[in-house]
Structures are given as structure tokens and as C-alpha cells.
Amino acid sequence: MTDSPDIPGLELLEHAAKAAHTGGAYAASRQDRRRDVVELSHHDVKLQMDFQTQEEIESYLRSAYPDHHLFGEESDRHEMKAGYTWIVDPIDGTMNYFHGIPYWNCSVAVAKDGCVVAGAVYAPMQDEMYTATIDGPSCLNETEIRVSDVSTLEESIVITAGLARLYDGGEERLSSFLQLITRVSKFRILGAAALDLCYVACGRADSLYEYRLNIWDTAAGGLIAERAGALIRTFDRESDLTSAYLVANPHLFEQLVSELGI
Numbered sequence: 001m002t003d004s005p006d007i008p009g010l011e012l013l014e015h016a017a018k019a020a021h022t023g024g025a026y027a028a029s030r031q032d033r034r035r036d037v038v039e040l041s042h043h044d045v046k047l048q049m050d051f052q053t054q055e056e057i058e059s060y061l062r063s064a065y066p067d068h069h070l071f072g073e074e075s076d077r078h079e080m081k082a083g084y085t086w087i088v089d090p091i092d093g094t095m096n097y098f099h100g101i102p103y104w105n106c107s108v109a110v111a112k113d114g115c116v117v118a119g120a121v122y123a124p125m126q127d128e129m130y131t132a133t134i135d136g137p138s139c140l141n142e143t144e145i146r147v148s149d150v151s152t153l154e155e156s157i158v159i160t161a162g163l164a165r166l167y168d169g170g171e172e173r174l175s176s177f178l179q180l181i182t183r184v185s186k187f188r189i190l191g192a193a194a195l196d197l198c199y200v201a202c203g204r205a206d207s208l209y210e211y212r213l214n215i216w217d218t219a220a221g222g223l224i225a226e227r228a229g230a231l232i233r234t235f236d237r238e239s240d241l242t243s244a245y246l247v248a249n250p251h252l253f254e255q256l257v258s259e260l261g262i
Helices: 009-028 048-064 094-099 163-168 171-181 193-201 215-227 250-260
Strands: 037-040 045-047 069-072 084-092 105-112 115-123 128-133 157-160 186-189 207-214 231-239 242-248
Touching: 009 048, 009 084, 009 105, 009 115, 009 128, 037 048, 045 048, 045 094, 048 069, 048 084, 048 105, 084 094, 084 193, 084 215, 105 193, 105 215, 115 193, 115 215, 128 193, 128 215, 157 193, 171 207, 171 250, 193 207, 193 215, 193 242, 207 215, 207 250, 215 231, 215 242, 231 250, 242 250
Parallel strands: 069 084, 157 186, 157 207
Antiparallel strands: 037 045, 084 105, 105 115, 115 128, 207 242, 231 242
């Protein structure tokens, strides 16, 4: 624990939202540079814009809170510390950004002693700002949002990540996924986990089921989904900062837990 004085949640949220908007607007205005590649692999890409957008966000946050710890996806070290830690994903959905697909976002959250207390996810192509604090409602552009009331798997929309992560998990993981396909209305692979979580939060989707998500993927979006009424289970933890996630409205949650055997 720490002796750091408590900062009001709404103040932290204001800065999280401003930082997310700063990053999102920066990346959106420089899409002509979306093909400036640092590293390209089979399932991922690192862009100059990832690093430069993170620098813009860090500059804003350091001006607001010079004594706070901060790390982002593109940082050399990823660790939570006592006191306040800011967690940044400068371009969540980089592969979409790289290809000009308008489904990506900038995610900024802040944790106090390891517990996320405020978060913002900004989708600049839709001009949608999702926000939440640990003791307040989730909002989309300042209007309160809630999860869907869909109550059967047969009606539900479930978001997941790339199928490669399912194949990597072996036959049991893949078998559970294939069984679930036959039960739900539709699966969707959209490609930006923080925004996926926000889609569950506002009822555009009913559940998210993804493997190998990192803290910068889920810190802001997870809080937004939870404060909107979603239930969350983490499993298959790979490290303190990486695990699988099941997120769903309360009507579907236990049904999905049972189907997936988690």
C-alpha cells in the first residue's frame, strides 16, 4: 500500500478521457502514416504510430501527474506499482488501423494500488468516448449505458479474438469453442479488445470470450463493462498482467461458464 493522497475519481476520469482523446485524435489525423512499420509478424504488427501516439499520451499524463507511474503497451517494462499507475494502449486494434479498418481505439486507465479506479476508451472514427469510475456509472458520450438483457445463448452475440489463440490452446480449448458456436446466434471477431468490452457494456454485443488479453487491453474496457453491469471471469492466467477473459451480461454469464467449462 501507499501513503499517496486519494484523488477524486471524477478528476482522474477527466484526465483519462482527455489523454485517450489526445491519443485517438493524434492517430486519426495521421492515418497517411499507418503503413510505417516497425515490425511485422504473422498475426501482429508494430507501427511507428503506436510509439508516437503513446508518447503523446504520456506527455499529457506526465504534465497532469508528474509523480505517477505510467506504462503502455509499447513500454520496455510493464509493472503495476504502489500508488497511482496509468495503463495505456495507444492504438488498440493496430492491425485494423494498419489496414484502414475503422475499428480501433485509444485506451487509458488508472489504478490505485493495483485496483483500476477510472478508465476511458476513445474510438475516434466514431467519435465515441466510453468512460467509467469504480464508484460511478459507465457512460458513452456522457450518457449512461448498461449491458443487454438478452437471456438465451441462441439470441446472443459473442465477440472473440483471432482463432489462432484458440488453436494455440490445444484440442480442449478449440473443442469448447466449436461447441459454443452451435449454441449462440453469432460470433464476431472485431479486432480491438478494449472496444469489444465497451460493445458489451453498451449492449451492442452480449458477451466477450478471449484468450491471452493483456492488462492494457482490459484495464479501461473491463471497468467500463463491469460498471455497466457485466460479470467478468479471468482464467488461464499466463502472468500477473495476462489472462483469458469471459465477460457477459448477468443472464448469460453462468450459461457460458457451463458451456465453456471454466
